[in-house]
Amino acid sequence: MTRKDTAATALTLTDARRLRADRARQVADVLRRRVLDGDFADGALPAETALVAEFAATRNTVREALDLLRAEGLVERCPGVGTVVVSRKYPHGLERLRGLAETLREHGEIVNEVRTSGLIAPPREISARLRLPAGEPVVYIERLRSLNGLPLSLDLTYLARDLGEPLLAEDLAGTDVFVLLERLAGQPLGHAEVTLEAVNADPHSAATLGVPRGAALLMAERLTHLSDGRPVDLEFIRFRGDRIAMSGLLTRN
Amino acid sequence: MTRKDTAATALTLTDARRLRADRARQVADVLRRRVLDGDFADGALPAETALVAEFAATRNTVREALDLLRAEGLVERCPGVGTVVVSRKYPHGLERLRGLAETLREHGEIVNEVRTSGLIAPPREISARLRLPAGEPVVYIERLRSLNGLPLSLDLTYLARDLGEPLLAEDLAGTDVFVLLERLAGQPLGHAEVTLEAVNADPHSAATLGVPRGAALLMAERLTHLSDGRPVDLEFIRFRGDRIAMSGLLTRN
Numbered sequence: 001m002t003r004k005d006t007a008a009t010a011l012t013l014t015d016a017r018r019l020r021a022d023r024a025r026q027v028a029d030v031l032r033r034r035v036l037d038g039d040f041a042d043g044a045l046p047a048e049t050a051l052v053a054e055f056a057a058t059r060n061t062v063r064e065a066l067d068l069l070r071a072e073g074l075v076e077r078c079p080g081v082g083t084v085v086v087s088r089k090y091p092h093g094l095e096r097l098r099g100l101a102e103t104l105r106e107h108g109e110i111v112n113e114v115r116t117s118g119l120i121a122p123p124r125e126i127s128a129r130l131r132l133p134a135g136e137p138v139v140y141i142e143r144l145r146s147l148n149g150l151p152l153s154l155d156l157t158y159l160a161r162d163l164g165e166p167l168l169a170e171d172l173a174g175t176d177v178f179v180l181l182e183r184l185a186g187q188p189l190g191h192a193e194v195t196l197e198a199v200n201a202d203p204h205s206a207a208t209l210g211v212p213r214g215a216a217l218l219m220a221e222r223l224t225h226l227s228d229g230r231p232v233d234l235e236f237i238r239f240r241g242d243r244i245a246m247s248g249l250l251t252r253n
Numbered sequence: 254m255t256r257k258d259t260a261a262t263a264l265t266l267t268d269a270r271r272l273r274a275d276r277a278r279q280v281a282d283v284l285r286r287r288v289l290d291g292d293f294a295d296g297a298l299p300a301e302t303a304l305v306a307e308f309a310a311t312r313n314t315v316r317e318a319l320d321l322l323r324a325e326g327l328v329e330r331c332p333g334v335g336t337v338v339v340s341r342k343y344p345h346g347l348e349r350l351r352g353l354a355e356t357l358r359e360h361g362e363i364v365n366e367v368r369t370s371g372l373i374a375p376p377r378e379i380s381a382r383l384r385l386p387a388g389e390p391v392v393y394i395e396r397l398r399s400l401n402g403l404p405l406s407l408d409l410t411y412l413a414r415d416l417g418e419p420l421l422a423e424d425l426a427g428t429d430v431f432v433l434l435e436r437l438a439g440q441p442l443g444h445a446e447v448t449l450e451a452v453n454a455d456p457h458s459a460a461t462l463g464v465p466r467g468a469a470l471l472m473a474e475r476l477t478h479l480s481d482g483r484p485v486d487l488e489f490i491r492f493r494g495d496r497i498a499m500s501g502l503l504t505r506n
Binding site for chain 2: 018019021022025026027029030033034036054055056068071072089094095096097115116121123124125126140142156188189190191192193194195196197198199200202204205214215216217218219221222227236239241244245246247248249250251252253
């Protein structure tokens with residue numbers, strides 16, 4: 001028995017013992033990656049027979065895998081054409097601190113709809129994170145951010161007053177807050193602490209972002225500091241799960 | 254008019270123009286952070302009247318904010334007690350490459366249920382990412398990982414054969430793959446490329462992870478390299494959104 005024979009045998013045994021749902025998930029994960037990488041240049045996935053061969057899977061398993069990606073809103077079945085990519089996920093770097101327009105410049109235009117803005121008396125937690133005395137007003141800005149006309153994220157932003165107030169007079173619809181902050185502070189941003197979670201969209205957030213109720217959102221909380229270390233910008237960001245993937249590099253030591 | 258008066262006025266004006274749902278979201282985001290930080294030591298959130306004062310919000314807004322957190326499975330309303338924290342989100346670092354047991358050691362015991370393992374003939378995409386010739390078998394391991402008896406993640410793992418085969422004889426139920434890989438390779442791991450997405454759980458993944466159908470999952474794809482640069486471990490990981498938050502540091506330059 002050659003090494004290859006052993007492998008093939010093991011695969012068959014494993015396959016026979018496993019539920020089709022398990023095998024479909026395995027196939028779907030690999031296909032999701034290829035969609036993410038833009039591997040299907042013309043937008044069409046390979047025919048089912050080709051996928052059956054590539055994954056050494058049954059036709060039913062391949063169909064169930066495609067169903068999973070369809071449920072995620074990534075692909076759609078088109079009569080006479082096959083399965084096509086219908087949603088594009090945009091890459092957002094997890095290493096460098098970049099604004100959305102800076103990050104996605106090559107993918108299109110970011111437009112920010114400012115839903116509200118102004119001075120508020122912040123809750124204690126916000127004051128503490130921005131290292132401000134309790135009760136000191138901060139600037140609050142709420143923006144719905146769209147890429148190429150489709151909503152991408154809903155951002156709730158708290159800014160230290162000395163930078164936030166002049167910022168309100170700037171072009172918030174067309175410019176990243178990061179860029180404005182650096183201009184107004186006269187120094188570059190330094191670092192940000194970010195926390196990522198997956199949450200289901202509540203009905204109102206879903207309607208605002210144009211997704212079904214309960215859709216998975218990538219929720220980011222990000223506290224950004226100037227290069228001198230002062231925290232100036234605290235944001236709570238709901239990204240549409242079907243439009244953003246975050247990528248980064250981890251090191252062992 | 255003092256500066257403080259200006260702020261208070263602005264807050265009122267802003268508030269009056271906005272929907273309660275918008276204000277509730279704003280309050281919920283701050284409370285979510287405090288739950289995440291373990292701020293409520295005895296597990297009980299402050300009384301509604303205290304929250305009304307802290308957030309300068311109406312009682313209805315505070316109630317709607319608590320409803321949002323309840324829908325996320327973070328808190329529950331207990332008659333006679335108030336609102337209590339019912340789910341704990343565990344922090345997972347986004348900077349250092351760590352296994353789950355290494356990361357969460359202080360929070361409890363990680364147990365891995367090996368759902369399947371063995372040699373398979375991988376799809377092209379897997380071979381390419383692991384820089385293996387097409388058709389060369391790889392080791393596949395599927396694990397349901399639990400912390401303190403409750404499911405945390407479902408991991409689909411592809412390993413280069415030379416390390417993966419001896420790894421199958423090791424204690425996979427009680428040891429991180431990372432630790433085993435370093436022991437078998439005789440060298441530390443180097444870096445990993447990671448991509449994070451938010452997806453809704455399909456019915457079978459939901460049942461496996463013990464969450465409602467459609468629950469938000471934090472999905473990670475991670476390609477781990479040895480310190481000599483060779484990619485050896487490709488994983489597709491579905492984390493329960495209600496049990497994991499990823500945190501890291503971003504720098505501007």
